Amino acid sequence: MNTKPDASHGKNLAANAPAFLSIWEMESYYGESYIVQNISFNVHEGEILALLGRNGAGKTSTLRSIARMDDPQVTHGEIWLDHVSLHDKSSYEAAQLGIGLVPEDRSIIAGLTVEENLQLAQIAPPIGWSIERLYELFPRLGERRKQEGITLSGGEQQMLAIARALARDIKVLLLDEPYEGLAPVIVDEIEKTLRIIKAQGITTILVEQNAVRALALADRAVILDTGGIVFDGSAAEVLENEELRAEYLAI
Numbered sequence: 001m002n003t004k005p006d007a008s009h010g011k012n013l014a015a016n017a018p019a020f021l022s023i024w025e026m027e028s029y030y031g032e033s034y035i036v037q038n039i040s041f042n043v044h045e046g047e048i049l050a051l052l053g054r055n056g057a058g059k060t061s062t063l064r065s066i067a068r069m070d071d072p073q074v075t076h077g078e079i080w081l082d083h084v085s086l087h088d089k090s091s092y093e094a095a096q097l098g099i100g101l102v103p104e105d106r107s108i109i110a111g112l113t114v115e116e117n118l119q120l121a122q123i124a125p126p127i128g129w130s131i132e133r134l135y136e137l138f139p140r141l142g143e144r145r146k147q148e149g150i151t152l153s154g155g156e157q158q159m160l161a162i163a164r165a166l167a168r169d170i171k172v173l174l175l176d177e178p179y180e181g182l183a184p185v186i187v188d189e190i191e192k193t194l195r196i197i198k199a200q201g202i203t204t205i206l207v208e209q210n211a212v213r214a215l216a217l218a219d220r221a222v223i224l225d226t227g228g229i230v231f232d233g234s235a236a237e238v239l240e241n242e243e244l245r246a247e248y249l250a251i
């Protein structure tokens with residue numbers, strides 16, 4: 001077990017941040033458990049980065065750390081978004097600065113319709129995507145606007161979760177296993193939408209067990225193993241590297 005280092009290290013370097021979203025020597029703990037182990041990587045504006053690795057590698061923990069959720073606690077390193085440090089920010093402040101986390105459980109609010117779920121996510125006055133624009137992006141949601149959100153199918157719930165993130169004025173979309181449990185035809189639909197979102201200039205980190213699908217969409221990939229980075233490069237490099245695929249992705 002490593003001891004927790006000084007959390008002030010690396011502050012005030014935001015002006016030198018090398019990319020749109022820069023993670024620098026980030027370390028996170030759940031209580032005494034050292035989980036995210038000194039990781040550094042960059043995400044360029046408008047790209048899709050696949051964050052891959054086996055079960056328990058630390059993918060969800062990395063997304064939660066970037067979104068500044070309370071757990072795990074980031075104890076060291078820096079996170080810069082568009083030259084602004086997220087180090088001392090709360091999850092609420094990180095969200096206001098443009099981080100949109102779509103958690104694995106999708107977190108649809110019970111008792112509210114599709115439209116009410118979207119309205120609740122919007123900041124007044126709306127500065128993110130308008131609800132009509134979201135329905136253009138996800139026609140299935142438009143057709144079901146009066147339906148209670150939690151009665152949607154799994155794929156529709158995933159669409160609503162992504163739409164809710166877009167309803168705020170986000171710069172970065174953090175997706176935790178959006179394809180989980182979905183039929184290939186629905187995955188196709190969501191993938192198409194993620195390409196449109198990318199074309200609008202939004203930067204995405206895509207965590208997926210379905211590495212083949214994720215790599216087909218992503219520009220670059222970072223592979224985690226036991227909380228550390230074992231690969232950072234282009235998606236094409238991963239697809240060409242049989243050893244890497246077999247060892248860390250089982251594909």
Ligand SMILES: Nc1ncnc2c1ncn2[C@@H]1O[C@H](COP(=O)(O)OP(=O)(O)OP(=O)(O)O)[C@@H](O)[C@H]1O
Binds near residue numbers: 030054058
């Ligand atoms: N709340 C928690 N308290 C303590 N340890 C945790 C907690 N959440 C996760 N962990 C541990 O942190 C490590 C990384 O978990 P994480 O959920 O980030 O992995 P993951 O790569 O997302 O895995 P999966 O592919 O199964 O979703 C695991 O060893 C896990 O047991």
Ligand SMILES: [Mg+2]
Binds near residue numbers: 059061
């Ligand atoms: Mg996970």
